[in-house]
Amino acid sequence: MSWGAYVPLAEEMPSQVVVVSAHSKTVEDEYEVESVLLEAMVAGHSLSLMDQQGGVEGIALKLRSSIDTGIRGDKADLQRRRCLFGSNTYTEKPVKGFWSFLWDAMHDLMLIILAACAFMSLAVGVSTEGWEEGCYDGAGIGFSIIIVVFVTAISDYQQSLQFRALDKEKKKIYIHVIRESQRRKVCINDLVVGDVVYLSTGDQVAADGVFISGHSLIIDESSMTGESEPQHINEQKPFLLSGTKVQDGFGLMLVTGVGMNTEWGHSMAVLGKEGDDETPLQQKLSRLALLIGLPLAVTLTLAYAMRRMMVQKALVRKLSACETMGSATYICCDKTGTLTTNQMTVVKSWIEGAIWQSNGTTPLVSFMVKQLLLESIFVNTAGDVSEGKNGELAFFGTPTETALLKFGVALGEFKSTRPKTNIIKLEPFNSVKKKMGVLVRSSSGGNLRAHWKGASEIVLGCCASAIDAAGSIVPLDDSKYSELMGVIKRFSDDSLRTLCLAFKDLPSNYVSEGPIPDKALVCVAIVGIKDPIRPGVKDAVQVCYAAGIRVLMLTGDNLNTAASIARECGILTDGDVVEGPEFRKLSSEELRRRIPRLQVMARSSPSDKHRLVMELQAMEEVVAVTGDGTNDAPALHEADVGLAMGIAGTEVAKESADIVILDDNFATIVNVAKFGRSVYINIQKFVQFQLTVNLAALVLNFVAACITGHAPLSTIQLLWINLIMDTLAALALATEPPNDDLMKLPPLGRKGNFITKYMWRNIYAQVFYQLTVLAILHYRGKDILQLKGPKYMEVLDTMIFNSFVFCQVFNEFNAREMKKLNVFRHTFNNWIFVMIVGITITVQFVLVQFLGKIANTAALDLQQWAITVLIGFFSLVVDMAAKLINRIYARLFDPKRDSLIITSFLHHIPTGAYQQV
Ligand SMILES: Nc1ncnc2c1ncn2[C@@H]1O[C@H](COP(=O)(O)OP(=O)(O)OP(=O)(O)O)[C@@H](O)[C@H]1O
Ligand SMILES: [Ca+2]
Structure with missing residues (x-):
């Protein structure tokens, strides 16, 4: 029955359910069934209530819809439906404001201890020296705390904003409806009560409703009811719940409840779901309070990578996936839609x-x-x-x-x-x-x-x-x-x-x-x-090979088709092709023997894809899987990193994935691997920098205090170096953009050490240099520099402090390259780095020249400045020398030596072991 032909008959109206909208009282504008009743019907799976309403056709009529032609769907119609039955959106949790992040940041144990110190030194200072002279130490510590709290809070706040943006992106799901006899594509948020919705395999059921027609419709209700047995939906069992998924078959559904009036809406209101996901690396490092800035560096690096990846069309659903993708050794790729355009x-x-x-x-x-x-x-x-x-x-x-x-x-x-x-x-x-x-x-x-x-x-x-x-x-x-x-x-x-x-x-x-x-x-x-190959795929595959990542094609297509396309993409070279049925017969041992030569698997079923991923993981490989269909979901879920296609991908595939590739392009996947590697390397850079600073400062003060009873660096100076400079360096090094060289190295796999021998070499060289120079200054500085006058001790200590800081400034450049000699390459690609170095130098200048009382410094003259900056500059030379000596040594003696340097200090952090949280 079509819309226009519908004239409500008085006899049809059941007495108990008449809803009249407050502002439109004409008979034509009335719906004849209350949303409360529909809700009760679906929630209670009540067939008798449904019969009372005249079955699905009856309900459609009462909702001024038709199971054949849908609703009218013009603006006024949609507006009225939303007004009466609600819109298909969910109330969101209120945004956590900046102040609550600030409050959270203050609860750091380390900062609380520092605050206590500040208070005590203020009390002692003021009581012994009076307000004028005695408040500086306490105030200095307090100031440092404030800076750290603010930086942490800003970074956390920004990240939460980013998660909101991601959430919004995640909710952009489109489905097909019938409106005015036409099939139309609408966003799930635009669904209204009365809509007739198409359901097919892999779709999410986006509202509550009843079954109109369909074939072999099987629904996975596990997310809603916890029922793991898939439910067959038909005329006898017609109720569909929002939040469930279509596992198989297809059908049409009449929407009876949307948004907060659905079962899903109710449970959302109770749960108020929030995605709080700390990555394994973060978890591991946050327990390791040794390095204060480290957790912050990890967060910053991941957040930065996530933002940049979004720009490059990869939506990261789980933060840990960034890191893991960087150590991937295999990419198992489906053919249709990823390597090809899916335009058939x-x-x-x-x-x-x-x-x-x-x-x-x-x-x-x-x-x-x-x-x-x-x-x-x-x-x-x-x-x-x-x-x-x-x-x-x-x-x-x-x-x-x-x-x-x-x-x-x-x-x-x-x-x-x-x-x-x-x-x-x-x-x-x-x-x-x-x-x-x-x-x-x-x-x-x-x-x-x-x-x-x-x-x-x-x-x-x-x-x-x-x-x-x-x-x-x-x-x-x-x-x-x-x-x-x-x-x-x-x-x-x-x-x-x-x-x-x-x-x-x-x-x-x-x-x-x-x-x-x-x-x-x-x-x-x-x-x-014909399904043409995407432009750029061949190059992207080559990049993977150069990066030591193996690419396997797993497809449901025919052997010849698969082999031919794989050859065109450069995936199939001289390796093997296997067909699903043959693959199923292989034992685990046989399979593992064959895997190293395997390049294509054709006619594969979902369970074949899944099994291959499991076998690869058992072989200690780090496996990334790409897919679009419901058939890929098991493999996506099992993989170390699952990547789903954003355009062609079904909702089920996206839900099972860690990263959604918004442009469905294989080249984007390779970019994700590149970013993953840069995340890892940026954190390594920071750790190298920070270990150097900490070791040098610790040993310097400790040894000097033991021998002469006088520590050259004061508390405030240590705080500036350890707390603030570190935090800034975290920001500077976290934002280093990835470069193409990253994809010329072999993948880290599961076995790599987090702190490599190269890092230790760089750290030792720097610490050795800095300690030597500073010790010389400390013991012989007065004579060498011919310092005179009553304040010579303050001047000398300030010079030590200034040299130390400039060593770190130049070492921040050193940290940018672990093996290469040129540490200035692409510096200006990262303006944040440049800016932070600028800020560090400026603050140091102000501290030394003008804030002597807080920083316990004495102003230096031009010559003294030149000497100290030069000492810092020499760090660059030392770094170069260390790298050169290492190269010469390696060439002369043993090209394969690898166990000379102690490999672990922070425990081994096996990279691939960061499974999803
Ligand atoms: N709608 C369809 N009806 C009947 N047969 C189909 C249909 N779609 C695909 N096929 C057949 O099934 C095969 C593909 O199966 P499958 O769905 O497992 O792979 P796919 O997901 O499309 O491919 P890939 O794994 O490469 O992404 C095709 O080769 C084709 O012969
Ligand atoms: Ca597919």
Whole structure:
């Protein structure tokens, strides 16, 4: 029944449910059922309530919708529905303001201890020296605390804003609805009560509703009810809950509840879900209070990488995935949609013994075969064609389906085909069976007929005959069979995805019980579908190989098609190709023996993909998996890093993934690996810098205090160096952008040490240099520098302090490159780094020259400044020398030596072991 034709009848109205909107009281604008009642019906799974309302059709009418044509869907209509039944949005938790982050940052144990120190030194200072002179130490410490608290709070606050932005992005999910007889794509937030929604495999059920029609619709309710057994939804069990997922099949649903009026909305209100995810590296390091700035550095680095990755079209759902991706040794990649564009077109076909190419000509086929094909294409499909107001056609469904539909439209009249046939049973496509079938009765009262389509060699294997050049059905004997297998091979060698279409007429006394018959079919056509390779894929694959990351193609497609595309992408070189059925027979040992040579797995099922990932992990590999379909979800979930496609990907795939690739491009995945590596390396850079500062300061003060009873660096100076300079350095080094060289190194895998021998070499060289120079200054400085006057001690200590700080400033440059000599490369690509070095130098200048009382310094003259800066500058030379000596030594003696330097101090932090939180 169409919208316009609907006139509410008074008798139809049940007495207890009349809702009249406050501002529109005309009969026409009324809905005849209350949302409370609909809610109770769905929540209680009450079939009796549903019957009272006249079943799904009755409810649709009362909601001024129709199960055939949907709602009217104009602005006013949508507005009214939202006004009465609510909109499909959820109340969000109130934003945590900056002040609460500030409050949280103050609860750091270390800072509380410092605050106590500040208070005590203030008390002691003031009581012994009076306010004027005695407040500086305490005030200095207090000031340092304030700076650290602010930096921490700002960084946490910014990160929370970023998570909000991500959350918003995550919620941009689109689905198909029928409005005004047209199929339309809308955002799930725009759904209203009364909408008729399409559901297909992998979709999220975005509102509460009731089943209208569909086939083999199976829903995974585990996220809502905790029920792990998938639920079959049909006329007898018609209730669908928001927040659940379509596991298989497809159907139509009438929306009865949206947003906060759904079951999901209620539980959201109770839980107020929040994504608080600390990465394993963070967890490990935060326990390690040795280095104060370290947790901050990790947060900053990850947050920065996350923001930059977003710009490059990768949405990071789990922070830990950044780090892990940096150590990936394998990328298991599905073909369709990742390596290829997923824009499919039928370019070749075999019909009635002839091969047709799509160079403008449509296959000329006999009337009978054409009718058969049209019925097969337009009825045996999960897709749809609809005609817009101006006669333009819109195609819906998976790319494979739409390619076939377009082929069908080119072949002949489509509008008359569908209404004439009556679908009795339908078996939707899935990746395990790799075929789809329907059982139909034509409206002309004919017999039953089964149509099948699917993976060509599988469907052909079910055929007993085929239609020959004369248009007659001939038995599929050995020679005919090998002729058709030859056609499939020819198509797939051209990288085409092949499908076989077949049918079977059933005897007039056939009773439709049990599954749709799929034996002794008649092969009608074989089609070859082109799916062009994405530009840039080949280069990206090469980058992976250069970076020591192996790329495996796991696809549901035919062996030849897969091999041919893999060759074009540069994935298949001289390695092996295996087919799902053969793979399943291999034992674990056999498989592990074969894996190192494996490059392509064809005709794989979801469980094959999953098993391969598990075997790789058992071999200590760090595995990244990419995928778009529901069939990829198990593997995505199992992987160390799961990457789902943002455009072609189903909601189920995205939910199982750690990172969503918004542009579906393989090249973006490689970029993610690059960022992952830079995250890891940036943290290493910071650790190298910080260990140097800490070791040098500690030893300097300790040794000097033991020997002379006088520590050259005062508390405030130590705080400035250890707390503030460190925090700033964390920011400077965390924001180092990745460079292409990162992808020329082998991956870290599971085994790498966090602090490498190169880092220790650099640290030792610097600490040695700094201690030597500062010790000389401390003991012999007075004579060497010919310091005189009553204040010479203060001046000397200030010079030591200033030299020390400048050593760190130059060492911040050293930290940028662990092995290369040129530490200034690309410095100006990172303006934050430059700015922070600038700030550090300025603050140091002000401290020394003007804030002597707080910093316990004496102003230096120009010459003294020059000497101290020069001492700092020499750090660069020392770093270079250490790197050079190392190179010469390595070349002269042992190119493979690797255990000379102590490898772990902070415990080993095995990189790949950071599984998802
Ligand atoms: N709608 C469909 N109906 C019938 N058969 C189909 C349909 N879509 C795909 N096929 C067949 O199933 C095979 C692909 O199966 P599957 O879904 O496992 O792979 P995929 O996810 O599309 O590919 P990849 O794993 O490379 O991303 C195709 O080769 C094709 O022959
Ligand atoms: Ca896929």
